[in-house]
């Protein structure tokens with residue numbers, strides 16, 4: 527049997543760092559990453575035959591569990607017709623109708639192949655529509671790796687300690703203004719100074735790339751208000767929160783309507799898909815209707831559309847998101863109880879189907895500075911301990927956790943039993 531450690535060594539020969547996306551590398555975790563062979567429901571199975579209860583869910587898409595039979599069958603039923611045509615297909619219209627129905631602020635929508643493309647294109651559109659260059663984003667929010675957005679970013683960029691990547695021209699980065707998350711006052715001050723130069727605000731309406739940080743009451747409302755006042759475009763990056771925090775995303779959950787929305791992850795059911803859409807008047811500026819150029823050879827790929835439509839169909843069932851949020855509550859409350867009885871300082875935060883675990887004595891974590899002040903070594907011990915007990919968490923203290931409808935009460939119990947042991951071991955040190 528070949529082990530994960532051996533496979534990682536082989537991978538490192540020809541793949542930078544052995545991985546095709548940095549956060550997979552388990553950097554700082556003092557062990558090689560686990561190589562997964564297959565997955566089913568709430569479980570991942572590694573190449574050594576070990577089973578894990580999975581709280582990563584392919585970083586979000588697997589909201590009904592891995593290898594969902596209905597999603598797989600939808601893909602299978604399209605397979606023999608061919609993989610891609612580079613022409614319009616009816617299934618793209620079905621997807622567009624579905625998205626516009628579920629998220630009413632989206633009147634027109636364009637499919638792309640990743641979250642990065644969705645945010646990059648939305649930013650270009652906002653700039654083209656307003657004729658302004660500056661964009662406002664928030665410290666620790668991650669919107670993919672396009673140049674304008676890799677300034678003080680979260681996720682892997684944060685884990686790896688390079689919030690501003692080499693290779694991003696200073697002349698581009700200078701157009702990106704970064705403000706502290708959840709700081710309405712900073713937003714108002716910024717707009718009072720340069721509001722008439724700002725093309726857009728882009729925000730994760732629940733931050734999921736510096737752990738899980740929900741918006742403080744009034745924060746999203748302030749963003750809406752300043753964008754209205756200064757005719758800037760409000761972009762919600764709902765790549766993570768879309769169809770997860772609520773069916774209609776964070777905008778439905780918090781009742782604040784953006785001008786543009788970026789989607790990814792769930793919308794592709796695990797296939798490489800992103801989308802951006804919003805107000806007709808703005809989206810009409812996109813090529814071929816308007817002058818703002820945006821394109822994709824494989825965009826709207828029929829297999830990817832089939833997977834996404836099947837998944838969205840499933841999660842539209844009444845009560846789906848309520849049940850998911852209840853599971854998140856059971857998990858988070860259980861973790862808090864066990865940490866407290868072991869004497870480990872830990873805090874959980876949650877929003878619908880996503881959650882975060884912070885090793886801190888603080889009662890809330892609302893921004894990047896507070897998230898990075900948490901105990902990284904305690905997280906490392908928790909992560910590796912849980913992995914040894916068959917629970918797969920995101921290998922970084924700066925990523926949100928995801929639950930699926932395939933996680934049974936027994937899976938959550940297994941997780942809590944493991945956490946109890948790990949917390950006790952942490953407390954003994």
Ligand code: PMP
Nearest residue numbers: 640641642668669670763765766
């Ligand atoms: N926006 C957000 C909020 C994300 O979480 C991510 C990825 N985790 C992206 C954009 C980029 O998506 P992708 O990795 O598909 O390019």
